[in-house]
Amino acid sequence: MAIYALSDLHLSFGTDKPMDIFGDIWKNHAQRIRENWIQVVGEDDVVLIPGDISWAISLDEAVPDFRFIESLPGTKIISKGNHDYWWSTKRKFxxxxxxxxxxxxxxxxxxxxxxxxxxxxxxxxxxDPGDPDFTEEDRKIFRRELDRLRLSLEEGRRLGGEIIAMLHYPPFDAEHRMNDFGALMKEYGVGICIYGHIHGRGDAVWKNELADGIRFSLVSADFLSFTPIRIV
Structure with missing residues (x-):
């Protein structure tokens, strides 16, 4: 069994949201995801998908997108992105x-x-709070997300094993220094952190790196040529 990751699938089989308006790199991206995924992921593998999964605004509208994901090999663990408007409670989902x-x-x-x-x-x-447009409402969300991460890390600590953290937003400030999310992961001894959200940035800043004992990987689909990357 291997663990892979791929974020920002931005599927839209149930709604009209063509991704190629963001550039030619997104042309036929769902088909490319399917072809590449089948090439590298086996049925016994696990794929982590940290957010921006579907453009649907409701679970009903998201059915074709989840049918697409279901058809791919492996078990998929999903978490929320900023565009996952269909997101619901665990019980409802x-x-x-x-x-x-x-x-x-x-x-x-x-x-x-x-x-x-x-x-x-x-x-x-x-x-990050250092963003120029950061508001008090953003601060409330930022703190709530920190609380949710701590809850998850507490559960992970109880389960045992090396911790892999999956975030949608990068856990860095504008200077690419670890922010409060990074500090919390360090506190809990996280070994690997994957994140998405960043697009079209293949420069020296947004790269795989080791910082304070945590191995970070940017796993946005377009950054990875729409191919799941093996984490472990």
């Missing part, structure tokens, strides 16, 4: 999965999963 016969998808939300020798934890994250 579990009922949704059962109703539609989706058996390979799991929701990460204030919880954690033990996968082999690893505990998978995480939350959405939020914009």
């Amino acid at each position: 579990q009922a949704y999965l059962e109703t539609h016969g989706f058996k390979t998808i799991r929701m990460l939300h204030n919880n954690a999963f033990r996968i082999g020798d690893f505990a998978v934890c995480g939350t959405r994250g939020w914009n």
Whole structure:
């Protein structure tokens, strides 16, 4: 069993949201995801998908997108992104999965999963307080997301194993220094952190790196040529 990651799928089978308006790199991106995924992921593997999964605004509208995900090999652990407007409670989502016969998808939300020798934890994250447009409302969300990450990390600690954290927003400030999310992960001894949200940035800043004992990986789909990357 291997653990892979790929974020920002931005699927829109149930709504009209073509991604190629953001550049030619997004042309036929869903088909490319399918082809590449099948090439590298096996049925016994796990794929972490940290946010921006579907452009749907409701669970009903998201059915074709989750049917697409369900059809791909492996177990998928999903967490929330800033564009996942369909997001719901765990109980409602579990009922949704059962109703539609989706058996390979799991929701990460204030919880954690033990996968082999690893505990998978995480939350959405939020914009850094150093951003020029950061508001008091942003501060409330930022603190709430920190609380959710701590809940998840506590559960991961109880489950045991090396902790993998999956966030949607990068846990860095504008100078690419770890922010409060990074400090919290360091407190809990996180070994690996994956994140998405960043697009079209293949420069020296947004790269795989080791900082304060944590191995960070940017896993946005376009950054990875729409191919799941093996984490462990």
